[in-house]
Amino acid sequence: MRVINVIVILAAMVFAGVAPVHGQSISPDAEKIRNLREEIKKRETAEPPADLADLNRSKLIERRAELRTLLKNEMFKLQKHQTDLGTFITADETQRINDLLQTYTAEVDRLGAAMQQELTADRSAGSRLPLTTMTDSRTDPTVISGNGPSAPANSAGPKGNRTAASGSAVSNVSSTSIAMASSSSSIAPATVALALPANTEDSKETLDCEEVRAGNKAFSELDRIICGLVRDIPERRVFFNRPTNSLHLNTGPTRFALIKILIARKTTPDYLVEASEVRLDKQVGASSVNGVSPSLITHGGVPFILGFAVENGGLAQTTNNTAITFRGNPVGLFNALKNKGFMESVKRDESDPLLRFLKKTSFAFTFNTDRGPEPNVFTGSSQQLSSVSARIELINRRIPSLYIRDWENFLNNQAQRLANAINESQFIDPATQRWVDPAMQSWYEQTQAKLAATSDADVSGVLQAALDNLPIDNLKPETVLALEAIERAMGVYQSARDSVVQKINKGLVVTLDYLNKREVNAPDTSNFMFIAEKGTGGGQVNFTFNGSLTMFNNLDSLRNFVNANPTLPRPRRVRDFQFAGGIDIPFGNVREFGQFVLFANGRYERLLDNATTELGQVLPNTTGDVGQVQLGLKIPVAKTGFKIPVSITFANRTELIKERTVKGNFGFSLDLDTLFSKFNPF
Amino acid sequence: MDTITPGIFRVSDGEVITIDVRSTGAPTLFGVNFSIFGGGMPLNEGQPLQLTMDKSRATGNSNIPNARSTPLTFLFSFSSNSDGRYEWTMTGSDGGKPFRDFIRQTGSTAEATTYTFHIV
Numbered sequence: 001m002r003v004i005n006v007i008v009i010l011a012a013m014v015f016a017g018v019a020p021v022h023g024q025s026i027s028p029d030a031e032k033i034r035n036l037r038e039e040i041k042k043r044e045t046a047e048p049p050a051d052l053a054d055l056n057r058s059k060l061i062e063r064r065a066e067l068r069t070l071l072k073n074e075m076f077k078l079q080k081h082q083t084d085l086g087t088f089i090t091a092d093e094t095q096r097i098n099d100l101l102q103t104y105t106a107e108v109d110r111l112g113a114a115m116q117q118e119l120t121a122d123r124s125a126g127s128r129l130p131l132t133t134m135t136d137s138r139t140d141p142t143v144i145s146g147n148g149p150s151a152p153a154n155s156a157g158p159k160g161n162r163t164a165a166s167g168s169a170v171s172n173v174s175s176t177s178i179a180m181a182s183s184s185s186s187i188a189p190a191t192v193a194l195a196l197p198a199n200t201e202d203s204k205e206t207l208d209c210e211e212v213r214a215g216n217k218a219f220s221e222l223d224r225i226i227c228g229l230v231r232d233i234p235e236r237r238v239f240f241n242r243p244t245n246s247l248h249l250n251t252g253p254t255r256f257a258l259i260k261i262l263i264a265r266k267t268t269p270d271y272l273v274e275a276s277e278v279r280l281d282k283q284v285g286a287s288s289v290n291g292v293s294p295s296l297i298t299h300g301g302v303p304f305i306l307g308f309a310v311e312n313g314g315l316a317q318t319t320n321n322t323a324i325t326f327r328g329n330p331v332g333l334f335n336a337l338k339n340k341g342f343m344e345s346v347k348r349d350e351s352d353p354l355l356r357f358l359k360k361t362s363f364a365f366t367f368n369t370d371r372g373p374e375p376n377v378f379t380g381s382s383q384q385l386s387s388v389s390a391r392i393e394l395i396n397r398r399i400p401s402l403y404i405r406d407w408e409n410f411l412n413n414q415a416q417r418l419a420n421a422i423n424e425s426q427f428i429d430p431a432t433q434r435w436v437d438p439a440m441q442s443w444y445e446q447t448q449a450k451l452a453a454t455s456d457a458d459v460s461g462v463l464q465a466a467l468d469n470l471p472i473d474n475l476k477p478e479t480v481l482a483l484e485a486i487e488r489a490m491g492v493y494q495s496a497r498d499s500v501v502q503k504i505n506k507g508l509v510v511t512l513d514y515l516n517k518r519e520v521n522a523p524d525t526s527n528f529m530f531i532a533e534k535g536t537g538g539g540q541v542n543f544t545f546n547g548s549l550t551m552f553n554n555l556d557s558l559r560n561f562v563n564a565n566p567t568l569p570r571p572r573r574v575r576d577f578q579f580a581g582g583i584d585i586p587f588g589n590v591r592e593f594g595q596f597v598l599f600a601n602g603r604y605e606r607l608l609d610n611a612t613t614e615l616g617q618v619l620p621n622t623t624g625d626v627g628q629v630q631l632g633l634k635i636p637v638a639k640t641g642f643k644i645p646v647s648i649t650f651a652n653r654t655e656l657i658k659e660r661t662v663k664g665n666f667g668f669s670l671d672l673d674t675l676f677s678k679f680n681p682f
Numbered sequence: 683m684d685t686i687t688p689g690i691f692r693v694s695d696g697e698v699i700t701i702d703v704r705s706t707g708a709p710t711l712f713g714v715n716f717s718i719f720g721g722g723m724p725l726n727e728g729q730p731l732q733l734t735m736d737k738s739r740a741t742g743n744s745n746i747p748n749a750r751s752t753p754l755t756f757l758f759s760f761s762s763n764s765d766g767r768y769e770w771t772m773t774g775s776d777g778g779k780p781f782r783d784f785i786r787q788t789g790s791t792a793e794a795t796t797y798t799f800h801i802v
Binding site: 221224225227228231232239240248249250251252253255256257260271272400401403404407408410411412415416418419420422423424428429430431432433490493494497498500501504 | 687688689690709710711713715716717718720721722723724742743744745751753754755756757759761762783784785786788789790791792793794795796797798800
C-alpha cells in the first residue's frame, strides 16, 4: 500500500512539473488563440462589400492586437517557467520552450508588421475622421488625437503636428486601431509595440474598486483616488463622446489625481496612504432599555433608511431572549420604496421644511421571537412585538452649515494657496500638451495606448498595472521639486480641512427617545430617554450618555397582584431611572479586515419598584441599585453591511436576581443604507 | 471662446469667460477656488464667476501664432465624506459653444482641474 502511495505521489509530482510546459498548448488561452488565428485568416482573405471594408479592416487590426497580447502572455509564461525551474529544467524542456518562443516571436513580428502595413495604407488612403475633428486638427497646431493630447515628440511646429493629426485620422470605429493611430508618425515604433492590452500578470495585487466604492471597509485616500480614476475614464469617454478610453489630462480630475498619486508613491504622506473611516453614532439594534438589547448604551443616530439587527441575550433582566429590531427613518424609507436615489433623496429633502423635520424623527419595532405559539420563530405577529419606539433629534451640532465661517476661512487661506500652487506648477507644456518630464510623457503615451485598447470592464486592471509602473525614480529634479511644493500645500490644506470637518463631527447631538415596552402579562411601560453624543479625538472617538426614566403605563394589574400579596409594598408609577455612558474606539488594520470598533459601556440603574417577571409576578425585595460594565467588539463582515457585535458584561445583579453575573452576548446588524447607496446611488 | 479640444480653449484678448459652478452631489459646504494670473479666490455659491482674459498677463507659450497661454485651475473642496460632485459650464462673451465639465469626490483630499487658455 505504501509503495502505491509513493508511486501516486511521484506521478503527481512528475505531472505537476511537466504540465506547465505542455500546458502552453492546452492553456485556457489556447482556444482563444486558435479562434483568433482562424478569424484573422478569414478576415485577411475575405472580400467584404465596400460598406463593410473599413469595419473589417479595423476588426482585423483589433484581432491582431489581441492575438499579439495573448502570444506575448504565452511567451511570458514560458520564460517564467524556465526561470522558475532553474537548473532542474531538462534539455527536452529547454528545447521545447525555445522552439515555442521562436514560433511565437515570429508570429508576433508578423502580426506587428501586418498592423503597421494596414495603418500605413490607411494613412495614404486618407482620413475617415469626422469632418469637425479634421478641421480642428488642420487649423490648429495644438492637435489632440482622438486618444487624448498625444502630440508628436519631435514636432517642429504646426506641420509636425498636422502629421500627427493625419496619423490620428485612421479610424474611429475600433479601439485598437485608435490606439495604434494615436501613436502618430513620430513615435509610432515605440508606441505600436505598446498599443496592446496590458499584461497585468506582473502587477501588484489589484484593488477592488467596487469594494472601495461600497465603503464597507476603510481604504486609503490613494485607493480612493485610483478608483476615482477607474470610474472616471469610461465616464469621460461617454461624456466627451470619445471613441476609446483614455486619461483626460485637460478635463476633470485626471491631471491632479495623477499628481496626487505621484506624491503618494514618492513620499507616502499619511493623509494619502493611511486608511481611515467610520461613523460610530448609528443605532441599528434595540434600545438598551428594551430589556432584550445586549448593549448597555443607546446611540443617537439612526440609519437614513432602515437598519436591521438580531440580538441575543438581554442584559437588564436575566433572560436569553432573541430580539429582532427594525429601525429606520420614515422619509428615507418612503424614498427608498419610491425608488428614489439615495443622493437625490438627501438633496431634495434638505429644501423641504416638513421633510427636514421628519428626517429628524425615526421609528423602531422590536420583536421578541420567544413569544407566540412558535417560540424562536420570527412571525412578525403582534404577540412578538415587544416594543415600539419613536425618536426625535433635539440638538444637532453636526450640521455642516453651522460651521460656515470656519469653512470660509479655510477656503480663503489654505485652499487658495493650494489652488495657486497647482496653477503655478508646470507639469504640462501648454503649447504641446506634453508632460514636461520625459519619463512621465513616456509613461503617459504607453498608458494611453493601453487604455485605448481596453474595454470598460478592464480599465481597472490596466490602469492599476500602469500606475504601478509610474516612473517615480526617474523623474527630473524639477518635477520632484514641483511635486514637493504641491505636497506641502496639500499637507497644510488637508490639516485645515480635517480640522473643520472634525469640528463638525465633534458636535453635540441630543436626542429624545420614547419607547413603549409591551409585556405579555406584566404592565406595559414607557421609557423616556435623553441621548447625548459628543465626539473627541478628531471626531473618531465617540462618547455617549444616556439618562432615562421608566414609568408603568397602567398600575391596575400590579395593584391586583399586591392586593393578593399584602406583604408587598404598594406599587409606584415610576419604575426606575437609569444613567449610562459609553465610548467607541475604532482600531485595527482597517485595510485588511475592515473597521473594528472597541466599545466600553457602563450603566447604573435605580429600581424604585420591585421588578416584575414577564408573567406579571412581582418579585419582592428586588428594588435597589443595579450596576453593569460592558466591554465589547464590533466585528465587520467584509464586503457586506453586516457587523457582529460581541461583548461581555459584568453586573452586581440583574433586575430579577440579586446575584453577581457575568454574561456574554452576540448578535449581528445590517445597515441597509450601505446596500441602498451601493445599488441606487443617484 | 472656441474649444480646441476639451479643456483647451482659444479666446480673444479681453474676452470675458463666465463660469457657473454648482454642487450636484451629496450635501457639502460649497468649496470652489479658482486660480489664474498668479491669484484667485473662492467662488460664492450661486454666483457665476466672470474672468477677463488678459493677454498681457498670460505668461505661457502657445503654438497658436501671436497667442500667449495661461492656465486656469479650479480647486474643489468637500465637507462631505463621499459622493460630492460639482458640475459647471463655461461660456465666452465672444460666443462659441458652452463647455461643460464635472468632478466627483473621491475622498477627503481636494480635487482640481486645470484648463489651458490660448489668448489671441
